[in-house]
Amino acid sequence: MNERILISGASIAGLTLAHWLARYGFRPTVVERAPAPRSGGNGVDVRGNATEVAERMGILSRIHEFATDVHGMKFVDAADRAVARIDTRDPASIEIMRGDLVALLHEVTDVEILFGDSILGLEQDDDGVSVTFEHAPARRFDLVVGADGMHSNVRRLVFGPEERFVQFKHHYFAFADTDASLGENRWVTMFNTPGRMTGIYRSGNHPQAKAYFMFRSAPLRYDHRDVAEHKRLISEAFGRESSWRTRELLDAALADPDFYFDALGQVRMNSWSDGRVALVGDAAWCASPVSGAGAELALVGAHLLAGELAASGGDHRVAFARYDTAHRPLVNAKQRIGPNVRLMVPRTEGGRCVRDVVARLPLMKVIGAVERRAQARNARPLPEYALGRRGNGA
Numbered sequence: 001m002n003e004r005i006l007i008s009g010a011s012i013a014g015l016t017l018a019h020w021l022a023r024y025g026f027r028p029t030v031v032e033r034a035p036a037p038r039s040g041g042n043g044v045d046v047r048g049n050a051t052e053v054a055e056r057m058g059i060l061s062r063i064h065e066f067a068t069d070v071h072g073m074k075f076v077d078a079a080d081r082a083v084a085r086i087d088t089r090d091p092a093s094i095e096i097m098r099g100d101l102v103a104l105l106h107e108v109t110d111v112e113i114l115f116g117d118s119i120l121g122l123e124q125d126d127d128g129v130s131v132t133f134e135h136a137p138a139r140r141f142d143l144v145v146g147a148d149g150m151h152s153n154v155r156r157l158v159f160g161p162e163e164r165f166v167q168f169k170h171h172y173f174a175f176a177d178t179d180a181s182l183g184e185n186r187w188v189t190m191f192n193t194p195g196r197m198t199g200i201y202r203s204g205n206h207p208q209a210k211a212y213f214m215f216r217s218a219p220l221r222y223d224h225r226d227v228a229e230h231k232r233l234i235s236e237a238f239g240r241e242s243s244w245r246t247r248e249l250l251d252a253a254l255a256d257p258d259f260y261f262d263a264l265g266q267v268r269m270n271s272w273s274d275g276r277v278a279l280v281g282d283a284a285w286c287a288s289p290v291s292g293a294g295a296e297l298a299l300v301g302a303h304l305l306a307g308e309l310a311a312s313g314g315d316h317r318v319a320f321a322r323y324d325t326a327h328r329p330l331v332n333a334k335q336r337i338g339p340n341v342r343l344m345v346p347r348t349e350g351g352r353c354v355r356d357v358v359a360r361l362p363l364m365k366v367i368g369a370v371e372r373r374a375q376a377r378n379a380r381p382l383p384e385y386a387l388g389r390r391g392n393g394a
């Protein structure tokens, strides 16, 4: 029962889910809007049970190989002098460029992937789901899972409009490739004016660097898929700033075809499933990039969802409920994002001065260590799911 499973989105959540479903003997198909796995983005963290998921998938050593080795955040003044540094290193966490992680997951996931396509319509009945695509012929599946990010198409089609589920957190952010010589090796350098941050993410193990922008704003109306419009918005926010390296970073961002822009938002849902359709990853619970938990939640959540489907013999009613119960405590904990945004983007000049003083105190290190200890104490072991439905699982 429930063998053919369509997954929308070939990123961290979608590929992890497809990998595990295939290992458990299901027949997953992935549909991805982009023509190939999307490679953009900054570093993401693999920690906690996500490390165990990566180990079980056989990619943990490769993740270590690609690790970024970033030491922390450095705040600078307009003359590029460091005014404060926060060491964010965590021995229990591995940071890897998002694109590298997606490439590793793609390598170990041997399933049918329909690139350059998207679900147009879904109709569920007692026996399955009829799916129409923008390009591929219509097909029938037993279950459908939306792993298509914060602006999920599946969530919109089945659960309702985005505004019901995405809470805007008063900021927009953007990443783009830039000249590595602009930033200090192994540090995320940040420069602030009130309500704005320009930065350079510079990993120790990569030749490239990322320009990083964040600004406080009322909600803006724009098409979240229109890159030209995103570039116009970032130009409007930073185009009049000439201090520090903002001009060079902005020029690099506007020239980058892989430019990535989004609202800082969180997805809150009471249930991650409706009948034969479920959600996983940012589509279900996006905690926002400032949580630093997107990859961790996606890896663990996708593993749990596949495992519960296998453990229940493919019974989606049982599996979807167990998946929700098992994963929600971690999601709730990670959605409490604390003072991260205020640290990165102080609203006023006074706030920036206070931030710089606080950042110079050893306090931040102590808070980080206390948080990590609390998380380790509350951690639940990752379930080991039995052999797959056809006896060829993990």
Ligand SMILES: Cc1cc2nc3c(=O)[nH]c(=O)nc-3n(C[C@H](O)[C@H](O)[C@H](O)COP(=O)(O)OP(=O)(O)OC[C@H]3O[C@@H](n4cnc5c(N)ncnc54)[C@H](O)[C@@H]3O)c2cc1C
Pocket (backbone or CB within 6 Å): 008, 009, 010, 011, 012, 013, 014, 031, 032, 033, 034, 038, 039, 040, 041, 042, 043, 044, 098, 117, 118, 119, 147, 148, 149, 150, 151, 152, 153, 175, 260, 280, 281, 282, 283, 288, 289, 290, 292, 294, 295, 298
């Ligand atoms: C290009 C990019 C850059 C990112 N950069 C960062 C970063 O620097 N830092 C950070 O913390 N997080 C970043 N994120 C988000 C991060 O990947 C997620 O928070 C987290 O890893 C969970 O991943 P996910 O698989 O749930 O969602 P996502 O990684 O957002 O992936 C969603 C996938 O669904 C695809 N998709 C979207 N719409 C459709 C559709 N209609 N049909 C089919 N496929 C669709 C997208 O192309 C994408 O591949 C980025 C996401 C993307 C897509």
